[in-house]
Amino acid sequence: MGESPATLAEDGRSVLVLDQTLLPDQVRLHRLTTLEDAAEAIRTMRVRGAPLIGATAAYGIALAALADASDRGLEHAASTLGATRPTAVNLHWALERMLRTLHPLPPTDRVDHAWHEARAIAREDGIANARIGQFGLSLLQALEGHRPLQIMTHCNAGRLATVAHGTALAPIYAAHAAGLESHVWVSETRPRNQGLLTAWELGQAGIGHTLITDNAAGLLLMRGDVDAVIVGADRIAANGDVANKVGTYLKALAASAHGVPFYVAAPLSTVDFFCPSGSAIPVEERNAAELGAGNTPAANPAFDITPAHLVTAIITERGVVTPAELERLR
Numbered sequence: 001m002g003e004s005p006a007t008l009a010e011d012g013r014s015v016l017v018l019d020q021t022l023l024p025d026q027v028r029l030h031r032l033t034t035l036e037d038a039a040e041a042i043r044t045m046r047v048r049g050a051p052l053i054g055a056t057a058a059y060g061i062a063l064a065a066l067a068d069a070s071d072r073g074l075e076h077a078a079s080t081l082g083a084t085r086p087t088a089v090n091l092h093w094a095l096e097r098m099l100r101t102l103h104p105l106p107p108t109d110r111v112d113h114a115w116h117e118a119r120a121i122a123r124e125d126g127i128a129n130a131r132i133g134q135f136g137l138s139l140l141q142a143l144e145g146h147r148p149l150q151i152m153t154h155c156n157a158g159r160l161a162t163v164a165h166g167t168a169l170a171p172i173y174a175a176h177a178a179g180l181e182s183h184v185w186v187s188e189t190r191p192r193n194q195g196l197l198t199a200w201e202l203g204q205a206g207i208g209h210t211l212i213t214d215n216a217a218g219l220l221l222m223r224g225d226v227d228a229v230i231v232g233a234d235r236i237a238a239n240g241d242v243a244n245k246v247g248t249y250l251k252a253l254a255a256s257a258h259g260v261p262f263y264v265a266a267p268l269s270t271v272d273f274f275c276p277s278g279s280a281i282p283v284e285e286r287n288a289a290e291l292g293a294g295n296t297p298a299a300n301p302a303f304d305i306t307p308a309h310l311v312t313a314i315i316t317e318r319g320v321v322t323p324a325e326l327e328r329l330r
C-alpha cells in the first residue's frame with residue numbers, strides 16, 4: 001500500500017480516499033467532490049485516524065470553496081466538518097489553519113489557495129511522520145530485549161490513519177527499512193476492528209505480526225512477551241495526558257505494572273496546548289449499535305484517556321519528549 005489513503009485526483013477538483021469501511025476485504029477508492037462528501041467520509045469512518053481526518057477536513061474546505069468561497073460559505077463548511085467527530089484535534093487544527101489562510105484573501109482567490117493549503121497540510125503530515133519514524137527508530141535501536149523486537153500496538157496508527165508512514169507504525173517501518181526486525185502484537189480493537197487494518201498494512205509491508213483479542217494484552221505484558229508498546233493519539237493535552245482509541249489506557253496500566261515502556265507517537269498537530277488536561281478532552285460516544293448487542297443497553301465510548309504519568313515518552317517530529325517536557329515544543 002504505497003499510495004496515500006487521501007490524494008487530490010487528476011482533475012484537481014476532487015479527492016480520492018481509500019474507503020476504509022471496506023478494508024481489508026475490498027480495496028476501493030471513493031471520490032469526494034463536495035463538502036458533504038468530505039463530511040460524510042469522516043463521519044462514517046471511510047477515512048479515520050486523527051491525521052488523516054485533519055487532511056480530509058482541509059480538502060473538504062477546498063471542495064466547499066469550489067461551490068461558495070464567501071466568508072459565510074467557509075464558516076458553514078468549517079462548522080459542518082468540525083461537527084463530524086469530536087476527539088481528534090487534528091480536525092480542528094486543520095480547519096483553523098485553512099480559515100486563517102483563506103479569510104484575508106478576496107473570495108476570487110480563495111479556491112486556488114485552498115487547494116494549495118490542503119495539499120501543504122497533507123504533505124507536511126507525511127514529512128512529520130517520516131521524522132517520527134526516525135526518532136522512534138533510535139528508541140527501538142536502544143531497546144534491550146528479544147530479537148526480533150516485540151512491539152505491541154493498539155488500533156490503527158499506521159499509513160492508513162495518516163497521509164503517509166503512520167505515527168505509531170512509522171518507527172516500525174523505519175526499523176524494517178534499517179534491517180532491525182520487529183514483530184508486532186496487534187489488538188483487534190473492538191468494536192470497529194481497526195486492528196485488522198493494522199494487520200493488513202503490516203502484512204502488505206512484510207512485517208511479522210500477530211492479531212490478539214483486546215483482552216489478551218495484559219497476559220502478554222505480564223509474561224514478558226513485549227519489549228515496548230507504541231500507540232498513536234487523537235489528542236494530547238498540554239500536561240501530556242493522551243486520548244487514543246478505547247483500550248489504550250488498560251494497555252498503559254499493564255505496561256506500567258510490568259515495567260514495559262509505553263510510547264505515544266504523534267505529530268504536533270495532535271497536541272492541544274489549549275487543553276490543560278485529559279479531563280477536558282471530549283470523548284466521542286458512538287452509536288451502541290456498533291456493539292451488535294441487539295436490545296441490550298450498551299455504551300460505546302470510542303476513546304479513553306491515558307494519564308501522563310503512564311506515558312514513558314512522546315515521539316514527535318521535533319524529537320522525543322517526556323510528557324512533562326511537552327510544553328517545550330509549544
Ligand code: MRU
Pocket residue numbers: 047048049050051088154155156157158161162166167168194231232233234244245302
Ligand atoms: O476512531 P478512529 O479509527 O478514527 O481512531 C483512530 C485512533 O484512535 C488512532 O489510534 C489514532 O487516531 C492515532 S492515528 C495515527
